[in-house]
Amino acid sequence: MKKHLLISCVCLTFAANAQSNKTKMTETISPPLAAVKPKTLEKHGDVRTDNYYWLNERENPEVIDYLNKENAYYNAMTADQKQFQKDLFEEMKGRIKEDDSSVPYFYNGYYYITRYEKGKDYPIYTRKKGSLEAKEELLFDCNEMAKGHSYFQLGGLNISEDNKWVAFGVDTVSRRQYTIQVKNLVTNEILPFKIENTTGGSTWAGDNNTLFYTRKDPTTLRSDKIYKHKLNGDVNDDVLVYHEKDDTYSTFIYKEKSKKYLVIGSSSTLTTEYRTLDAKKPDGEFVIFQKRTRELEYSISHYGDKWYIVTNKDKATNFKLMTTPEGKTGKENWKDLIPHRKDVLLEDIEIFKNFLVIGERENGLNTIRIRPWDGKGEYYLPFNSETYTAGISTNPDFDTDIVRYSYQSMATPSSVIDFNMKTKEKTVLKEQAVLGGKFDKNNYTEERVWATAADGTKVPISMVYRKGIVKDGKNPLLLYAYGSYGSSMDPYFSSIRLSLLDRGFIYAIAHIRGGEDLGREWYEDGKLLKKKNTFTDFVDCSKYVIDQKYTSEAHLYAEGGSAGGLLMGAIINMAPQLYHGVIAQVPFVDVVTTMLDDSIPLTTGEYDEWGNPNDKEYYDYMKSYSPYDNITAQNYPNMLVTTGLHDSQVQYWEPAKWVAKLRVTKTGNNLLYLDTNMEAGHGGASGRFEALKEVAKEYSFLLDLEGIKK
Structure with missing residues (x-):
């Protein structure tokens, strides 16, 4: 503990000097300036001028040259950190059981x-x-398959019921366009055919000869077509089974756990639709389960002679569980099994022969509910911490009384646990190993605190830090959030994060609106024309940790990726003075232009999340918060912006344009870096250790700003 406090004091002593040295370097090493090529963009009578629109020309050598120059500038400015980055990498790698x-x-x-x-x-x-x-x-x-590739990802492993065939998908570019192949598990031969431009996922019919898979639109990358392939047939003869023509929907296919049905799903942000077919009759016709109805969401699970439906039918905001007979799947036949509850979000279910297991969320925390099919003696698994994450894990076996689930907290490594639902005996099968001999979870404190937003809403913050930290406003604190798509950011353990905690950082997650952390309404209050709640929540959480003296403006840092990168862009326009540094990973920052371009991957499927800017009301609202459109001449925090040239989710040119405009608009001498991985996409580098090198860059950026050199 004494050593830790000493480190904190040293951090404060050197922080000012470190910033001063970087300012001097900025004066001697000139950042690249992107060429100004004005392009006029007009919509609804509103005219915008985009000086850097040309950066979206992926094949243009001038674009590649600019990105390379930004990388060279970043490398030159951080040359003194390279050894520290290597040390951090080895330190983080050293905690992982190889x-x-x-x-x-x-x-x-x-x-x-x-x-x-x-x-x-x-x-x-x-x-x-x-x-x-x-x-x-x-x-x-x-490891063998990845040789010769700078990026490699294997996905969608799918084994036939006779255990003879395995279908698999491979992506070697990082644009999430997988090539599917099939391997014979008896002879170990990989069949010669290749199916290009797929999601990577596939499903075997019950005949062990028919493979269903999903293809993508080559331009937008939307999953729009389901095909079937016969093992002895030519790929060119594959049959189109379903075409999702509505460009706001994506489609997919899977087989029920009961193995009785193949299911084609179509989904948009607010609406779902399913089609089913007897898995033993792959050449039959899929039948609609319940036709799409605007804002009706449902998912289906089969057991016995019934279907079990998790749905928001009848304005069940937090969802409920309903049942219907096999032959009567229309919503008029659905009956409540677990009614809607205002304060409990029903997230998922897992069906076993003797038990129904329900994943729920109450007051922002996961719960797992065990319910015998006769409804008698149901109970919840006991969890005592208030910053934990628990969830139903991999349970492909139907005829068992064992449910497998996972558990972790911000100070407790992830565990995989088997729980006997009859005897209530718990067996911890594995706890994540943290090597190095220095980790003891008792050395860390976990907290959940509540900030008050401007409109009076209470927003939870989960945090972890080493014991002994004093609330004197001098602690460096990294505040992370996402806040979109109803994606909940649950408190989780990270051995990598220890490299910050052990150097005096507090790590915190702001559970802001736009996620589903406190139920479905939490999501609804942070999307479309309420999107700004996401940003103001984060700002209010930032003010809270400052007011409570966990940290101060001189030591507060913010981080977010993708839609969380949009969050970063918004909060630095709104309240740049609160943050000493910001990390924006693959940030979605050019909201209006991207949402107006329906040729960009994912755009049309996003209308229910952000709104359709072809409607003036949404256009005006988006423009009022879009980070790129709202850059002004003010002193922005020190910033590290990362992206991948092959990113299919947020195109590389968004962060590139954003940085280019910030360079010529911002005041002051704070740092601004753009680091582009020229070989990766949205998820960064492939391989468990290569990805750590990117984290080491981010951590060294933060630690350097605090004057921490080792």
Whole structure:
């Protein structure tokens, strides 16, 4: 503890000097300036001039040259941090068990295991027949498959019911366009055909010969077509089974846990629709379960002679569980099983032979509810912490009384637990190992506090820090948030984060509106024409941690990625004085222009999240918060902006344009870096260790601003 306090004091002593040195470097190393090529954009009689629109020309050598110059500037300005970045990388890597393996799960006669070997970046997929003592069968060694590729991702592993075939998808570009192939698990032969431009996922019919898969639109990358392929057929003869023509929807296909039905789903932000087919009759016609009805959301699970439906029908904002007979799937036949509750969000269900398991969320915390099918003696699993995350895990086996779930908190490593629903006995199968011999969860304090937003709403903040920290306003604090798409940012453990905590940082997650942390209304209050609540919530959380003297403006940092990067762009326009530094990862910052371009991947499917700017009301509202459109001549915080050239979710040119405009508009000498991974996409580098190098860059940026050099 004494050592930790000493480190904190040293941080404060050197922070000012570190910033001064960087300012001097800025005066001697000139940042690149993007060429100004004005383009006039007009909509609803409103005219915008975009000086950097040309940066969206991905194949233009001038664009690549500019991105390379930004990278060179970043590398020159941080040259003194390179050794520290390497040290951080080795430190974080040193906490990871390199020769690790997953907890085996049992499915259709086999135990499936994912393992890693020391010194290798990629997973190895194996299985064992009948017993964990059986001989290991190698499915895929991704280390071998990744050779020769700067990026590699294997996904969508899908094994036929006869255990003979495995379909898999490979992405070597990082635009989430996978090529599907099939491997014979008896001969280990990979069949010669390749199916290009897919989601990577696929589903076997019950005949073990028909493979259904989803193709993407080559321009927008929307998942819009379901095909079926016969193993002995030509890919060019594959049959189009379903075409989702509405460009605000995406489609997908899967097989029910009961194995009786194939299911095609179509979904937009607010509406869903499903079609079903007997899995043993793959050449039959899919039948609509319940036709799409605007703002009716539902998901389906089959068991016995019934369907179980999680839905918001009848204005069930937080969702409820309904049932219907197999042959009567229209909503007029649906009956309540678990009614809607105002204060409890029903998130998901898992069906077993003797039990129904329900994942819920109350007061921002996960709960797992166990319900025997006769409805008698139901109960909740006990969780005692107030900053934990728990969730139903991989449970492919139907005929078992064991439910597998995961548990972790901000100071407690992730655990995989088997729970006997009859005897209520709990078995911890694995707890995430933290190597190095220095970690003890008792050295850290977890808190959940509540900030008050400008409109009186209470917003929870989860935080973790080393014991002994004094609330004197001098602690560096990193505040993270996302706040979109109803995605909840639950408190989670990170061994990587220890590199900040052990150097005196407080790490906090702001559970702002736009996520679903406190129920569906929490999401509804942070989207469309209420989107600004997301930004003001974050600002109010920032003011709270300052007012409560966890930190101060001189030591508060903010971080967010993708839609969370939009958040970063908005809050630095609104309240730049609150933050000493900001990390914006793959930030969505040019909202109006992107949402007006329906050729960009994902745009049309986003209208229910952000609004359609072809409608003037949404156009005006978007423009009022779009980070790129609201840059002004003010002193912005020190900033590190990251992106990937092949990003399919947020195109690289958004952060590139944003940085280019900030360079010529902002006042003061605070740092502004753009770091573009020229070989990766939205998720950054592939491989478990390569990704750590990107984290090391981010952490060294923060620590350098605090004057922490080691």
